[in-house]
Amino acid sequence: MPEDHYFTAVPASDGERRTLHVVLAGRELEVETAGGVFSPDHVDLGTRVLLRSVPEPPATGDLVDLGCGWGPVALTMALLSPAARVWAVDVNERALDLVRRNARRLGVDNVTAVAPQDVPPALRPTALWSNPPIRVGKAALHELLGTWLARLTPDGEAHLVVQRNLGADSLHAWLHDGLGCPVERVASAKGFRVLRVGRPASAE
Numbered sequence: 001m002p003e004d005h006y007f008t009a010v011p012a013s014d015g016e017r018r019t020l021h022v023v024l025a026g027r028e029l030e031v032e033t034a035g036g037v038f039s040p041d042h043v044d045l046g047t048r049v050l051l052r053s054v055p056e057p058p059a060t061g062d063l064v065d066l067g068c069g070w071g072p073v074a075l076t077m078a079l080l081s082p083a084a085r086v087w088a089v090d091v092n093e094r095a096l097d098l099v100r101r102n103a104r105r106l107g108v109d110n111v112t113a114v115a116p117q118d119v120p121p122a123l124r125p126t127a128l129w130s131n132p133p134i135r136v137g138k139a140a141l142h143e144l145l146g147t148w149l150a151r152l153t154p155d156g157e158a159h160l161v162v163q164r165n166l167g168a169d170s171l172h173a174w175l176h177d178g179l180g181c182p183v184e185r186v187a188s189a190k191g192f193r194v195l196r197v198g199r200p201a202s203a204e
């Protein structure tokens, strides 16, 4: 499905939603997905590589899943850190609705699913995990990451998964040389790289 559908989808009707059996945070769970969101039939391979490579999320504070889709990353953070506040952010209303439904279904009460413009401006995440929307194009991706990485707390960390064939290494170079962030490749598997990224030196 072309990525522009992600930006226009309205919440899925009862008939459009389907259940999916997944393993998140080491637990076998049933979640709801629907067409019109990213990877509705399984947990995406890149997302699985990310979730295998990240450290335990901070136990408290604000944690962000940037580009949450139906929620595999945000739900994992929330299950692992029940005392933290998890912000699941996406431009796709259908995805946000599915995250809310999935959080309710799993009895998780610490996820807030919001559009980017509804994120409190003062939010300063200690951790940001993302399978970012590479297909929005380089300029939009750089703007998105520049905005979000500058919001990290001084010792906050982002973990980003990017497909090697979709420019992981040039993104790594831009994050370091262009944005001035500390960056380390912490995993490379199945054609994906996972980058650990700190706040840009220029951030207040």
Ligand SMILES: C[S@@+](CC[C@H](N)C(=O)[O-])C[C@H]1O[C@@H](n2cnc3c(N)ncnc32)[C@H](O)[C@@H]1O
Residues within 6 Å of the ligand: 006, 007, 038, 039, 044, 047, 066, 067, 068, 069, 070, 071, 072, 073, 089, 090, 091, 092, 095, 116, 131, 132, 133, 134, 136, 144
């Ligand atoms: C590669 S998908 C990852 C989805 C989900 N995290 C997963 O692992 O299945 C990227 C997501 O970013 C979302 N997205 C696109 N532009 C965005 C933006 N400006 N801000 C936040 N999310 C955005 C897309 O709608 C899509 O759901």
